[in-house]
Amino acid sequence: MTAVLEVEDLTVRFYTEEGVVTAVDGLSYRIEAGETFGVVGESGAGKSVAALSVLGLIDSPGRIEGGEVRFEGEDLLSMDESELRSVRGDEVGTVFQDARAALNPVYTVGEQIAETIEHHLGYPPSAARDRAIRLLDRVGIADAETRYSDYPHEFSGGMCQRAAIAMALSCDPELIVADEPTTALDVTVEARILDLLAELADEFDVAVQLVTHDLGVIAGTCDRAMVMYAGEAVETAPIEELYYDPKHPYTAGLMSAIPRVGDDDDRLPTIPGTMPDPIDPPPGCRFHPRCPFAEEACTRTDPALVDPETGEAATLDDDRAAACLEYTEGLSGGLDYSVEVAGGTGEHVEKTIDERDEGGPDE
Amino acid sequence: MSLRRFVVRRALSVVPVLFGVSVITFGLFHLTPGDPVSQLVALNPDVSAAEEARLRERWGLSGPVWRQYLAWLSNVLVGDFGRELRTGRAVSGILWRRLPETIVLGVFGWAFAIAIAIPAGIYAAVNKGRLGDVAARVLALSGVSIPNFWLGLLLILVLSLYLGLFPVLPPSRLPLYHPETLRYLLLPGVTIGTAAAASVTRVMRTSMAEELNEEYVTAARARGLPERTVVFKHVLRNSLVSVVTLAATLTAGIVAGSVVVESVFNWPGLGSEFVRAIDRREVNVVMAITLVTAVAVVLANLLADVLYAVLDPRIRYD
Incomplete structure (x- = not known):
C-alpha cells in the first residue's frame, strides 16, 4: 500500500482579537490509496480546519504554522498558489x-x-x-x-x-476530502449518500478523507479512523478496533454516548463538561478535566501519540496509536472501562480492558 | 418561469404605476393655489371676469378637475403636452429639444460613476483592510458628502477659471454628436456622477466583501479555479445584485441632480428648463417635465428588476 496523503506535524493557528487559537496542533496522519479514512471529533476539535489546511484553503486570520502535507510525495505546503491550484479540484476533490x-x-x-x-x-x-x-x-x-x-x-x-x-x-482525483458531507441531510438521504460515496470511491479507486462528528457514519464507511480532541489526534485505529477496543478514554466515552436500538436507559450517557477554551487550553493532557481516570500526572504531561502495546512513539506507518499517559508512564488507577459488544446473535460479549483490582482512580 | 415571461409580466405591472404617476403629477399642480390665469390677471386690473373665464376655457383650466385631467391625459397619450402659456409654443417641442441634452448628461454621469465605482469597489473588497481599501473608503465617503452644486462650482473655479482647461460656457452650442461636445460634457458629467460613483463604490465593496465569505467561494477555490475566475465570474455576478438595487434608486438622484447641475453649468437640458418654467408658472411645461422624470424613474426600476432576473435566476421564481 502506498500513502496518497501524509500529514506530518501540521499546526494551524488563528490570530483572533481574543487571542491565538491553536486549532490544529501537531497533527500527523496518513491516508493510503483507495482507503476511506475517517476523522472524527466534536465540533471545534479542529477536524474541518485540518481538512481545509490540506488544500491550503485556510483564510486569514488562520495561518498554517508548520508541518508538511505530502500528497503523492510532494509537499503541498511548499507549493505556490498556482501549483496548488492545479492539485485542487483535479487530483484532490472536495465535498462540503x-x-x-x-x-x-x-x-x-x-x-x-x-x-x-x-x-x-x-x-x-x-x-x-x-x-x-x-x-x-x-x-x-x-x-x-x-x-x-x-x-x-x-x-x-x-x-x-x-x-x-x-x-x-x-477530474478523476486520487483523494476526496469530504467535510461533514451528510450532516446537513436527513437520515435516510444520509444513508444513501454514504452508500453512493463508498460505491464511487471503490469504482473510481479514490481515497476519501471523511470528516464527521458522527460515529455512525465512520462505522459504516471507513477503513481506519482518527479521533481528534481540541486540535490533537488522541487515537488512530482500524475501524473495528476503534469500536471494539478503544484505547483512549475519550474514544471510549464517545462510544458509550452512541444511542443503540433496544437501550432502555432514559438518558444517554454523556462525557461531562465541554471542550476546553481553545485560546487557553488546560496544561498537560487536554482531556484531563473531563477524563474520569485523570490523575495528577495528567495535569502536568501532555501525552504523545504512542503505540499502546509498546509505549513507543507512534510513526506515520502505525495503524494503532493513542495519546494517553497510561501507555507510557502508566496511570496508578489504570483505565477502568469495559466495552460491551452486542453480537449478531444478540448475545452480549463482555470485554474488559486493562481492568485492575487495585481500585478506581485516585481520589 | 422563463426570463421572457418574467420581463413581460413585470413590464405590464408598470402600466398602473404610470397611471398613478400621471394622476399624482396632475393632481399636485391643481392643488397648488393660484393658477396661471389669476397670476396674469393680477398684473392687469383691466381684465374683466368674462375675459378671465375665456382664458381659462382656452387653456383647459375650466370645468371639474377630473374632466381637466382626462383632457390632459388623452392629449399626453398622443404626445401633446399643451402649449406654453406665454409664447404659445408646443411643450412637446421643448421636450424634444431638451430631453436629449439631459439624457446625454445623465448617461455620461452614469458611465463615469460605473467606470470608477465597480473597479474601485472590487479592489477595495479584495484588499479589505489594506491601504488601498482605506483610501477607496475615504474617497467614497468624501464623494457621498460633497453636495453636487458645490462640486460643480469648485470644478468650474479651479479647472476652468484658474487653469483654463475647460470652457466655462459654450461659445456656441454644438450638436450633441459632435466630438467637441465631450469637452463641455466632462465637468457637468463628473459633477453629476461623483455622488453616484461614491455610493456605488461603497455598496460594491460591502456586498463583494460579504460574498467573498460565502462557502461557494471556498468551494470554487477548492475546485482549483484561478482567483481571477473566482472573483470576476463567481463573486462579481452575485455582488452586482445589490448594486443594481442602488443604481435604480440613484437614477432618481441623477435625474433630480440634473436640475441643480444643469443650472450651475448652464446646460440646456430639462433641468434648467424646469427651473425656468417654475419661475414663470408654466404649468404645462412643469407637468410635462415632472411626468417625464417620473417615467424615467419608473423605467429605471423596471430595468433594475429585469437585470436582477438576468443576474440571479432565483428572482425569476417569485
Whole structure:
C-alpha cells in the first residue's frame, strides 16, 4: 500500500482579537490509496480546519504554522498558489457540508461541474458538458441531461450533495476530502449518500478523507479512523478496533454516548463538561478535566501519540496509536472501562480492558 | 418561469404605476393655489371676469378637475403636452429639444460613476483592510458628502477659471454628436456622477466583501479555479445584485441632480428648463417635465428588476 496523503506535524493557528487559537496542533496522519479514512471529533476539535489546511484553503486570520502535507510525495505546503491550484479540484476533490451553499446560486449545477472539467482537463465546452452529464447520471440524478441546466435552488439537498460528489470526482482525483458531507441531510438521504460515496470511491479507486462528528457514519464507511480532541489526534485505529477496543478514554466515552436500538436507559450517557477554551487550553493532557481516570500526572504531561502495546512513539506507518499517559508512564488507577459488544446473535460479549483490582482512580 | 415571461409580466405591472404617476403629477399642480390665469390677471386690473373665464376655457383650466385631467391625459397619450402659456409654443417641442441634452448628461454621469465605482469597489473588497481599501473608503465617503452644486462650482473655479482647461460656457452650442461636445460634457458629467460613483463604490465593496465569505467561494477555490475566475465570474455576478438595487434608486438622484447641475453649468437640458418654467408658472411645461422624470424613474426600476432576473435566476421564481 502506498500513502496518497501524509500529514506530518501540521499546526494551524488563528490570530483572533481574543487571542491565538491553536486549532490544529501537531497533527500527523496518513491516508493510503483507495482507503476511506475517517476523522472524527466534536465540533471545534479542529477536524474541518485540518481538512481545509490540506488544500491550503485556510483564510486569514488562520495561518498554517508548520508541518508538511505530502500528497503523492510532494509537499503541498511548499507549493505556490498556482501549483496548488492545479492539485485542487483535479487530483484532490472536495465535498462540503452544505452542498447548496457550496454551489454558486447564479450558475447552473451543470455549468459549474463543466467549468472544473474545462479548467483542469482542458476539454472543449461540449465535451465538458457531456462528461458533466455522464457524472450527474452516475451519481444518481435522474434525467441528468435536463437537470444539467437546473440552478442549485432547483435541486433538493440530497441532489445538491450528489452533484457535489460528481464535481469532486469530475477530474478523476486520487483523494476526496469530504467535510461533514451528510450532516446537513436527513437520515435516510444520509444513508444513501454514504452508500453512493463508498460505491464511487471503490469504482473510481479514490481515497476519501471523511470528516464527521458522527460515529455512525465512520462505522459504516471507513477503513481506519482518527479521533481528534481540541486540535490533537488522541487515537488512530482500524475501524473495528476503534469500536471494539478503544484505547483512549475519550474514544471510549464517545462510544458509550452512541444511542443503540433496544437501550432502555432514559438518558444517554454523556462525557461531562465541554471542550476546553481553545485560546487557553488546560496544561498537560487536554482531556484531563473531563477524563474520569485523570490523575495528577495528567495535569502536568501532555501525552504523545504512542503505540499502546509498546509505549513507543507512534510513526506515520502505525495503524494503532493513542495519546494517553497510561501507555507510557502508566496511570496508578489504570483505565477502568469495559466495552460491551452486542453480537449478531444478540448475545452480549463482555470485554474488559486493562481492568485492575487495585481500585478506581485516585481520589 | 422563463426570463421572457418574467420581463413581460413585470413590464405590464408598470402600466398602473404610470397611471398613478400621471394622476399624482396632475393632481399636485391643481392643488397648488393660484393658477396661471389669476397670476396674469393680477398684473392687469383691466381684465374683466368674462375675459378671465375665456382664458381659462382656452387653456383647459375650466370645468371639474377630473374632466381637466382626462383632457390632459388623452392629449399626453398622443404626445401633446399643451402649449406654453406665454409664447404659445408646443411643450412637446421643448421636450424634444431638451430631453436629449439631459439624457446625454445623465448617461455620461452614469458611465463615469460605473467606470470608477465597480473597479474601485472590487479592489477595495479584495484588499479589505489594506491601504488601498482605506483610501477607496475615504474617497467614497468624501464623494457621498460633497453636495453636487458645490462640486460643480469648485470644478468650474479651479479647472476652468484658474487653469483654463475647460470652457466655462459654450461659445456656441454644438450638436450633441459632435466630438467637441465631450469637452463641455466632462465637468457637468463628473459633477453629476461623483455622488453616484461614491455610493456605488461603497455598496460594491460591502456586498463583494460579504460574498467573498460565502462557502461557494471556498468551494470554487477548492475546485482549483484561478482567483481571477473566482472573483470576476463567481463573486462579481452575485455582488452586482445589490448594486443594481442602488443604481435604480440613484437614477432618481441623477435625474433630480440634473436640475441643480444643469443650472450651475448652464446646460440646456430639462433641468434648467424646469427651473425656468417654475419661475414663470408654466404649468404645462412643469407637468410635462415632472411626468417625464417620473417615467424615467419608473423605467429605471423596471430595468433594475429585469437585470436582477438576468443576474440571479432565483428572482425569476417569485
